[in-house]
Amino acid sequence: MTLYELCQHDVICISTGKNLGKVDDISFDEKTAAIQNIVLYGRLKLFGLLGREEDVLIPWKDIRKIGRDVILVETQIVVPERKKRLPFMI
Template sequence: MTLYELCQRDVICISTGANLGKVDDLSFDENTACIENLVLYGRLKLFGLLGREEDTLIPWKDIRKIGSDVILVETKTIVPVRKKKFLFMI
């Protein structure tokens, strides 16, 4: 399976049945090169003009099944990640 194929799948929380979104990225441990988290980017605010909501990290150990069209996760530790804000000088 490639990262592209993984990003085509919806992430579904088993306990609530909520669709958390699609996988946008993965985070790796620098020392062991093991996958640590699935990263789901936050939703756009006002068509992206006001930025995005916080990203969500889902620990790799919380994945229960990767199916042909969904990824089932059982997690209570959905961690929002604050993005760094950049100031642009014009």
């Protein structure tokens, strides 16, 4: 599987059933070249003008199954909730 194919997968937490987002990157151990984490980039603040939230690193050992569409993880890492937007009114 290539990184491009991995980035097409949604990451789902088994314990909560929540969609944590899509894989954006992976990090490697410099000495052994083994995959350490999958990276989910933080959400943009004001279209990226104010930067972005913290990136979420999910350890490779927390991955339970990589399927055709999703990656199932069992992790204790807390992913920030998206704030609900109020409908735009004119």
